[in-house]
């Protein structure tokens with residue numbers, strides 16, 4: 001794992017150098033994926049890396065976890081609270097659509113949640129622009145395969161160093177990097193609504209997805225869930241495209 005970490009750090013350094021920019025930035029949620037990325041970019045650019053904590057009506061406990069991550073790697077950080085911005089934007093949209101009688105209550109929770117992820121993306125790019133940094137994403141192989149991320153939200157990034165690492169490998173990497181156990185052992189959550197956990201929402205587990213990606217046998221029920229998620233999210237793994245030339 002130490003060797004893989006060294007290669008990843010070198011890869012990040014090369015990509016930033018190729019871009020002509022100065023360093024790297026990541027949103028730090030208090031979860032394990034962003035903890036690992038924060039450690040990696042701090043190693044790659046000790047003086048030119050930044051972790052951004054962006055509460056958005058989030059559980060205050062998440063911010064404490066995020067600060068633990070910052071402390072564990074010693075990365076520079078800043079906190080930008082997006083709660084008010086989210087309320088202003090989302091309620092303006094809600095008001096207009098309600099006035100037209102076209103508001104869809106049923107889909108609104110996901111719309112609200114994905115707006116949080118996209119506000120974080122917008123914020124990261126604005127801060128990155130200020131420092132001349134690349135935006136580093138945190139998706140791992142399991143999330144990438146299932147499309148379990150918000151298109152142009154947490155999926156809207158410049159580099160995705162963990163994209164070929166299973167969630168299990170991310171956990172191993174976290175231990176080696178010195179991510180606190182409190183972060184490694186808590187249930188993965190997108191934190192997009194109260195009580196959300198990834199595995200409840202997906203209806204399968206990261207262990208199952210990891211096994212499937214490694215070519216191991218898994219129950220038919222889990223296979224079907226994973227295949228369905230993969231197929232429905234194909235569009236998220238490529239940039240917007242047009243028709244062939246005619």
Ligand SMILES: Nc1ncnc2c1ncn2[C@@H]1O[C@H](COP(=O)(O)OP(=O)(O)OC[C@H]2O[C@@H]([n+]3cccc(C(=O)O)c3)[C@H](O)[C@@H]2O)[C@@H](O)[C@H]1O
Nearest residue numbers: 110114117147148149150151153154189190192198201235
């Ligand atoms: N075939 C197609 N071709 C091109 N575009 C297509 C499309 N089908 C949908 N779309 C577009 O994609 C949109 C749906 O995708 P998207 O907006 O991403 O939304 P969606 O996939 O419905 O929701 C995002 C999921 O990711 C989860 N998530 C988000 C953020 C972080 C994390 C985490 O683990 O931390 C997890 C979240 O809980 C939720 O389950 C549609 O509204 C439509 O605009």
Ligand SMILES: Nc1ncnc2c1ncn2[C@@H]1O[C@H](COP(=O)(O)OP(=O)(O)OP(=O)(O)O)[C@@H](O)[C@H]1O
Nearest residue numbers: 027028029031032033034053054138154188189190
């Ligand atoms: N409150 C937040 N502040 C800053 N960034 C955030 C916040 N919430 C989410 N993000 C960003 O969105 C990414 C996607 O979240 P995701 O839940 O998949 O990863 P994680 O929280 O790092 O790990 P875990 O899977 O353990 O929850 C995070 O890694 C982080 O970069």
Ligand SMILES: [Mg+2]
Nearest residue numbers: 029031189190
């Ligand atoms: Mg999380």
